[in-house]
Amino acid sequence: MEQSGEYRILTKREDVWASLNDPEVLAKCIDGCQSMQRREDGSFLAAVKARVGPIRATFKANLRLVDLNPPASYVIHADVNGGAVGFAKGSAKVFLEEDGAATLLRYEISARVGGKLAQLGARLVDGAARKMAADFFAAFRLEFASPASAGGLSH
Amino acid sequence: MDEERSSMKLHITVNGADRRLEAPPNTLLVDLLRRQLGLTGTHVGCDTCQCGACTVHLDGRAVKACALLAVQADGHAVTTIEGVGSAQQLHPMQEAFRDCHALQCGFCTPGMIMAAIDLVEHGVPLSNRAVREGLEGNICRCTGYHNIVKAVLQGQKAMAAADDKQGAV
């Protein structure tokens, strides 16, 4: 499953980059994130209470930031374990481009699920992944939202 | 998170008999029937509320006992396959199933009969098509449904005849 999206943020690229590397910001942008700890190897461990319709589960997510190319791009690898519910693995390539005083944030995600999520939720996987990514980046954009600085959703 | 919550007292009419029962809230009706009451004619064929093998009547309407808590039946009447007829006196729908060879392995049969009886009692006059649509909630892997449809139509007539007879008495 692969999807992409793009946002314009009325903030300069270095600041956006800094936020993209700030665990506190990341935690705030993940819906249902209950904790986020940086681990010794530089990865982050998050506990996320996620909900897709009637399905509710607590996931442990291991997030790794790789291919760091500050302040232009990186890749977030997520290894998400929901125990009996199943698991998800995904990565988001995030690209930042200067656009005048603003920044264009582009993402490409790919994800796969396994266990009961795949077995029972096939019809919902695509939509749920799309929603989670959109929710994350929308929330991330709002981090810069003094009303003046938030840009529109370009698509 | 799985510590046993206290059992709840339930008062359910099961196959016409008043039953005072106890079960924890997370007991499905089908488990109460099968495990606690030994009414093993109600079967479990899936875990997504699709196959209909667990169909029973709740206050006379067909429902899937795998998608109903026992506590939701509190104060209501449940009828299972064991309550519709006996070896000595089959219900007209059971008789029709036998007569038409509408069962093979028998696993879906109780649910199919419970669904069929509700269909006849509450449905519009049945046609072959209407029976097929009316059995949408029940899966049979053996019969290809051909003889089941035949049986439901025959059972419908037999039920009407039995009603007439009863009405005449």
Next chain:
Amino acid sequence: MSSATGIGASVKRREDVRFLTGTATYTDDLNLPGQVYGVFLRSPHPRAALGEIDVSKALKADGVLAVFTGQDTAADGLGDLPCGWLVKSKDGSDMVSAPHPPLAVTQVNYVGEPYGLVVAETLAAARAGAELVVTDFTELPPVMDLATAADAAPIHEGLANNLAYDWALGDAAATDAALAKADHVTKLSLTNNRLIPNAMEPRAALGKFDPASGNYELHTTSQNPHLERLVLSAFVQIAPEHKLKIIAPDVGGGFGSKIFVYAEETAVIWAAAKLGRPIKWTADRSESFLADAHGRDHVTSAELGLDERGRFTALRVRTTANLGAYLSLFSSAVPTYLYGTLLAGQYKTPNIHVETKGVYTNTSSVDAYRGAGRPEATFVVERLVETAARELGWDPAELRRLNMIQPEDFPYETPVALVYDTGNYQASLERALELADYAGFAKRREAAAVEGKLRGLGFSCYIEACGLAPSQLAIQLGAGVGLYESGEVRVNPTGSVTVFTGSHSHGQGHETTFAQVVSDKLGVPFDDVEVVHGDTGRVEFGLGTYGSRSLAVGGSALIRASEKIIAKGRRIAAHRMQTEVENVAFEDGAFISGNQRMTLQEAAFASYVPADYPPDLEPGLSEKAFYDPQNFTYPAGAHIAEVEIDKETGVVRLVKFVAVDDFGAVVNPMIVDGQVHGGVAQGAGQALLEHGIYDGDGQLVTGSYMDYCMPRADDLPDFVVDTTVTPCTHNPLGAKGCGEAGAIGSPAAIINAVTDALGVQDIAMPATSEQVWRCLKEAEASEGC
């Protein structure tokens, strides 16, 4: 005897009353004192190395009694689950069989593979306990693509590749030469879609061990309890056979999927002894989807050569068959001996060559499912024949008639190792054409077109080989067991009869049919005959129910045993009548000599109370027989499907289905018709609805009834079924078998109808509405309208 209950009568089934009233006993309905519950730990990954399995939290949880893992079963010396048929590759080498431990030890190889068993006081506690086990998996890349699997990096450590065997049958050179010379060659690339059997009763096991006697008792959902006992005893080494009792009580359908010996019942009976408590396990439907053996799953390229007069000259078939991650019990035989040998179909094709590569993938095992190899073979042959007819402008019925083996050609030896004993293929075809109103089809097609619908009609003239087969031949070809069946007829002292059969009934109605056979043969009332099956403690031996064999092989054993009863009875009667045995006839349940008459009941009583009795004769009147067939039986028939397609949505409706089958002699026509209905429904499911799909990452994404499309009542029409009869020449009943025919013939007929309606050469099964819509769209685009 023709009577209301004898052979040929549609006797209502005596087993029905318990099923209708909810008093039948399926495995999950049973409970034993002290019983506890098992839940399996299953791999969420298609391929992963098993690291540490941390069971500490689980063991501390309320009610959890034990967690067993593959390490434990291995340490206890439990043997692997075997594949019972050794297939040799065309170079003469043995097939490569990957070790299959009941619980995975070092590596898991498909999603849902069991690697541990959590046992607890309650089912809820076992489920909760299983969720507390923390397993360290190291994911490995799975092999998922069937077409490239053979040469992909090996799934199993120590194997060179993923090829289990590369098997061939027939004359390659002659076939190549004939194809080169052919006036027309029809070529098709075909996929036979993966199916999930879905018997409505999920598999279950209830295992018990009695330390005082050392006896093991396993109730389980098996189509062949004796074979289960043999495997668990001889291969897995649970216990010696005399200490191991297997009972398959009422079983809610099998369709092949309950033939095999699975990991679950193996682990349950083993763990019951370890723990000293009876353990029950019942699969959720979700588990059934993952861990039952699946069916079909072939990719094939095939070529049919024809001469200028339309005669078939050669058939070349190359198939890759998915065997899953492990070789299940009969899996190796299905795409080889049960497939390649059937490629002659009903036709006199002189040159046939088939090659089958059996490959491992990271999926659930693939094994016999209703038809087992024969639907796949029929699909290849009948799709080719129909396509050839269209390419050459022949009426598809006429092209078939031209090439059919004729009644005078029997016995007919095919180029792929079978000798058909008898048949009249054209008779079935003609009757089917009549019932299908073939002559009126053009008008129906026109009428449909007026409504904006596309109508199509398709044929399938199938043959199957069942009632298999001479044991000696099968064993030469790699079978690990004989293929006979046992039967015992016990005439009780008061004259009632108890029949024991090694063939198991799980929907087929043996309790009725076999009683008809014995009652007819012995002339005793139907109600006085009881049939016992499914219990290794009561029935001496058996090989179970599969391959439409029960009546042809199991029924024949009962005829043989009954004949022995009559022979002994004649001696008893002769003694009483003071005459020679040769002078005693047996008619309508009585021994007769002149005007003297002794009923079978009287003879039975005399045998158990041997006061006036032949001095050299053993008391008692109980006989058994092992019947080993001399040949396969060859049911055959003609199926005609008619479909209507909604051009806007692509939805295909099966509007008419005609099946005319030759099953030889029929004991109970009502039951036979029911078997055909069910088989056709499963074939229609394969053609139009069902598809077991693993995604590229190895996850089963059709893992519930939300996504795996089971045929329901409103997906199907009423069926039109009829039979023609050429009795089997080599068994005493003249019966051929009827259980699989519907599933064998119907997919090809339906796809032939769909492609006819669409005017395309091929469409993959299942012909879903989206696929059909895409076909129509492409056609529209290419026509530029």
Next chain:
Amino acid sequence: MHSFDYHKPSTLAEAAALHQGAEDAAYLSGGQTLLPTMNQRLAAPSDLIDLAGIGELAGIATASGQVCIGACTRHAEVAASDAVRGALPTLASLAGQIGDPQVRNRGAIGGSLANSDPAADYPAAVLALNAVIHTDRREIAGDDYFLGLFETALEPGEIITRIDFAVPARAAYQKFPNPASRFAVAGVLVADYSGDVRVGVTGAGPCAFRALAFEAALAESLDPRALEGADIEGVIFNSDLHASAEYRAHLVRVMAQRAVAQLL
């Protein structure tokens, strides 16, 4: 199934209070989605609050151009109701196509809308029939109710009490069912309010939506052919095993055309 505490309040206030006081509560209405999900251990609410005992959630009423359905009304009741069949037969017909007979005998409209499965049938009716969703706190216009995948305007703990549908001059619902689950792959309800046409679509996107392009085209000409050139914009169509986004978009158009043909 995990353990939970079960409550059966008799008033809305009591239900809301229970919800607020619980760690992670869920309301139980028909339970045809929730209970199988819990049985598969994919959800483990701490408390289940059964709404079946709250009298004011029951009942069907018709009044001045409206059909009002209590939240706990079961699909079978809506399908069989003489009042609904008389005033708004399309709604009865839609209810009669949900799931299967047994599911219709249990499942309730309020639960269905609160769950807001992208493939449920009622959402198409809520949008096309200009419904107002009444809750224990407020009224929500149907147009404002569906926000995204399983996401509605309901706040935590808010209870749907009643749904009022506006009776159109004529309407029709056409559904293309998933051949396995019988959920809607595409379901379209077209309602004609004397020239003002509303088109509700379910099954096709992350949540139900109004097909504005269809509405505009049909306002011009209430004819199936009017939809041929109209393209729905701004919706990412669902794509799954049973239908790609492209096929779904096509089915939406065909179902809409059939609905129009039916209501004419």
